[in-house]
Amino acid sequence: MGPVLAGVLQLLALIAALALAYIPLGNYMAKVYSSDKHWRVEKWIYKAIGANPDTEMRWTAYLRGVLAFSVVGVLFLYLLQRLQGVLPGSLGFKSIDPDQAFNTAVSFVTNTNWQSYYGEQAMGHVVQTAGLAVQNFVSAAVGIAVAVALVRGFARSRTGELGNFWSDLVRGVVRILVPIAAIAAIVLVACGAIQNFSGIHEVGQFMGGQQQWNGGAVASQEAIKELGTNGGGYFNANSAHPFENPTPFSNLFEIFLILVIPFALTRTFGLMVGSVKQGYAILATMATIWVGFVALMMWTEFAHHGPAFDIAGGAYEGKEVRFGVGASSIFATSTTLTSTGAVDSFHSSFTGLGGGITMLGMMLGEIAPGGTGSGLYGMLIMAIIAVFIAGLMVGRTPEYLGKKIGSREIKLAACYILVTPALVLVFTAFAMALPTPANSMTNSGAHGFSEILYAYTSASNNNGSAFAGLNADTQWFNSTLGLCMLFGRFVPMIFVLALAGSLAEQKPVPATAGTLRTDKPLYTGLLVGTIIIITGLTYFPALALGPLAEGLA
Numbered sequence: 001m002g003p004v005l006a007g008v009l010q011l012l013a014l015i016a017a018l019a020l021a022y023i024p025l026g027n028y029m030a031k032v033y034s035s036d037k038h039w040r041v042e043k044w045i046y047k048a049i050g051a052n053p054d055t056e057m058r059w060t061a062y063l064r065g066v067l068a069f070s071v072v073g074v075l076f077l078y079l080l081q082r083l084q085g086v087l088p089g090s091l092g093f094k095s096i097d098p099d100q101a102f103n104t105a106v107s108f109v110t111n112t113n114w115q116s117y118y119g120e121q122a123m124g125h126v127v128q129t130a131g132l133a134v135q136n137f138v139s140a141a142v143g144i145a146v147a148v149a150l151v152r153g154f155a156r157s158r159t160g161e162l163g164n165f166w167s168d169l170v171r172g173v174v175r176i177l178v179p180i181a182a183i184a185a186i187v188l189v190a191c192g193a194i195q196n197f198s199g200i201h202e203v204g205q206f207m208g209g210q211q212q213w214n215g216g217a218v219a220s221q222e223a224i225k226e227l228g229t230n231g232g233g234y235f236n237a238n239s240a241h242p243f244e245n246p247t248p249f250s251n252l253f254e255i256f257l258i259l260v261i262p263f264a265l266t267r268t269f270g271l272m273v274g275s276v277k278q279g280y281a282i283l284a285t286m287a288t289i290w291v292g293f294v295a296l297m298m299w300t301e302f303a304h305h306g307p308a309f310d311i312a313g314g315a316y317e318g319k320e321v322r323f324g325v326g327a328s329s330i331f332a333t334s335t336t337l338t339s340t341g342a343v344d345s346f347h348s349s350f351t352g353l354g355g356g357i358t359m360l361g362m363m364l365g366e367i368a369p370g371g372t373g374s375g376l377y378g379m380l381i382m383a384i385i386a387v388f389i390a391g392l393m394v395g396r397t398p399e400y401l402g403k404k405i406g407s408r409e410i411k412l413a414a415c416y417i418l419v420t421p422a423l424v425l426v427f428t429a430f431a432m433a434l435p436t437p438a439n440s441m442t443n444s445g446a447h448g449f450s451e452i453l454y455a456y457t458s459a460s461n462n463n464g465s466a467f468a469g470l471n472a473d474t475q476w477f478n479s480t481l482g483l484c485m486l487f488g489r490f491v492p493m494i495f496v497l498a499l500a501g502s503l504a505e506q507k508p509v510p511a512t513a514g515t516l517r518t519d520k521p522l523y524t525g526l527l528v529g530t531i532i533i534i535t536g537l538t539y540f541p542a543l544a545l546g547p548l549a550e551g552l553a
Contacts, residue, residue, distance in 0.1 A: 004302055007326015010252055012292060014259075014330065021260050025277070029203055032175045033148045033168060034272065040075040042170050053167035058160045059501030062149055066493060067473075068141060073135060077105040081123075090124035091214055093201055103478040108135035110489035111143055111371060113225070113232030113341055113464040114481060118471040120214055120235045125197050132232060133221045137181075140228030141172030143339075143373030144165070147265065150377045152403045152553050153500030155273045157508050160501050162552055163349035171268045172324050176261075177228060180382020184223035184257055191247030191253070193219040205421035211445035218243050229371040231341030231464040237430035239331070239344040240320050251323045251344060255331055258340050263287070265376045274402055277519035282379055284524045289368035289531070290337055297329040300354040300551075320344045329354075336361035336453065339371030341464025348442075348451065348469040356547025360456055362461045363539045365420065377496050382516070384413045384499075386530040390516050390523075399515060402508040409502055421538045423460035423484045428542065429452050430480075437476050442469035446553070455481060460488040 001009075038046070038053060046053050057065070061453065077243065080087075081096035082102060096104065097319040100116060106132070107114040117123070123132070145168035152162050190196050198215030218234045222244050225232060245251055263283065270279020302325060318330040328345040336358040337344050347358050361368075367378040384400055388410050391398030398405040403415075431437040431452045441448040447469070454467035459481040517523060 003324050003326060004298070007298055007302075009330065011330055014252060014255060016100035016292075018255050018259055018263055021256075022264055022267055022283075025260060025264040026410060027271065029144075029176060029261075029264065029268040030271040032171050033163075033268070034492070038167075039174065042167075042174055044093040045168065045170050045174075047266075049166065050165035051164075053170070055164055057164055059149070059219055059497040059504075062162050062165045063494060063497045065169075066146065066497075067490065068489065069138075069165075069169070070142065070428050072545045073109040073138065074105045075253035077108060077131045077135060078102060080127055081105065084124055084127050087124065087126045089197070091128045093122055093124050094323055096122065099475045099478040100473060103482040104132075106482040106485050107464065108132050108230070108232060109139055110231060110258050110462050111139040111228070111231045111339060111374070112459060114459055114466070114472075114485065114490070115137055116478060117238075117462070117483075118236040119233055120216075125216060127469055128221065129217050133217070133224065136221065136224040136228050136230040136232070137173050137177050138169065140177060140224070140230065140372040141169050143229075143371055144261075144265070145169050146469065146496055147375065147376040148268075150380060150496055150500040150503075151269050151272045153503035154380075154403060155503045157506060160505050162497070162500050162504060175276050177224065181220070181224040181227050184227060184253075187253060188219040188222055188246075189249055191250040193250065194243045195219040210272055213243075221320050222254070223257065226254045226340065226342060227372075229258060229259065229262065229338045229340040229375075231335065231339075231446055233342065239342045240346075240507045243294070245344055248323050248327065250507045251293045251320070251327055254342070254344075255334050258334050258338055258342070259290075259369060262338055262375040262509060268379075269376060271519070273399075275519065280381065280399065281519045281524050281527075282376075284521070285371040285527045285531075286367070286379065287377070288524070288528055289364070290333070293337060293357060293368070297333045297354055297357050298326060300351050300357065301329050301515065302505070303351075318430050319346075319349075319382055321354045327390040332358055334467060336463060337364070337366060337368045337370070339366045339374055339462045339464070341458065343465050345470055347454070347465060348447075348467045352446075352549075352551030352553070354551075355450060355454075356543060356551060358465070359457055359543065359547060360535070360539070361448070362463050363421075363424075363543075364458045364535050365417070366461050367531070370394065375461070378416075378492075379418050381413050381496070381499075382531050382534075383527055385417065385534070386519065386523070387411075387516060389530060390526060394514075396514055400518060402504050403503045404509055412495045412499040412502070416492050416499075417534065418490050419495075420460045423454070423488055424456045424539075425542060427456045427460075427480055427484055427499075431476075433455070433474075437474075440471040440474055440477060441470070446546050446549040450550065451544050453542055456484055459484040460465060462489050521523075 081101040085095035149162040196215040241246040266283040269278040451470040
């Protein structure tokens, strides 16, 4: 079997698995967030934190809950890292430096999981399990909760109430993430991923020195790392490490975990707003972009440029040779079109255009299908923009799902789509203009520029993957990337929740003969075009200086 055919067959198997899970998982999540009953374990949690899960919240109260919970998470994880040197189970590792502890705490709380450290050489069992793994669950649940609040904004009318944040948070963890992650961890252990609390082992000589490996609760963290679109690896090699990703099946299974909740949430959305067809329209948009990017990535990486590529069968430098170019291409595209950031290959060693595709996937706003929750609310923002553009073309007040898109709604949507580009481009410009940050680049020229552009794109969009040629463990990058992660996560959430509150207060507008049908292929095409055009106008000059210049050279 040729490598191209193998890649295509893996893609088809992945699509089939996602299709099988789409309806049952989407239906289950809609039931979870629509139920008025609480499990006993959930009642214990509410009592412990002093929350009333039955109190409806307006968008301002919902936002306060999101921000308060996240601030506590950052402080707890920061202190846990700073105290690591005196904690049991630290494996002898010292406490983390202040700037790196800040960066890592912000990274995991914002669902980014950017790592400027070697996991197996810096973090002990306590920080990994009680700190990082816990945030993998709750940060994903926060994203889903905000998405559900926006969906309720469309579904409800003449009320500003969006549900209860604490109820949505707890249900997301207890009823969705924990059960699926537990099953996924068992599958990964069966594939060969490790799950233990062993210490450091010396395993022989390597390049003139003693090679050491430490154990850990890897399979359980790997499961939620992919399922919650987190991405932070137990080991520095991330999902290219055999302890995290042992076999070709585990590789495909991890890609499935990355995509299954973001895609299934479109079904949840359709059920909650009372129109499954609307969910299918959003799904079709996400799937079109995802399949197109995977195909484009495979083409760039299988395109042979010279005898070496002809002999090898593709651009094998930096790829995971256990899985092949096709599987590495699917993984790279899926992880950058979501907010996962996990890697099973070296993105810096992709072809020039291939590296540009990974960047472009993040620049779209990671909405195809995007992160757990964040992908859905990001796509719904773009849906509002597309409806507004269509309204301008026909001279009609735009409507979406029975809600008028007035000046307040479009201003909030516009502010949402401007936040991350501003962070990416401004901080990239500062890093290139100042003398010190450029010293962290491994390469010069277009590829060196791509390293810095990729880093700020990844942080601002809460992705977490790295081009891997950049030394980001400096005070400048730890601090500025941390700020990008904070602003890139929570400022857009402010606009999303404000928009949800505004929509929930409206009374529904009946559909007429002039209403744009947003459940038809024509609208899907308009939405795809809107996303591509807005991204292209925003980022094309930066891409032209980096991956495009390198790929066309």
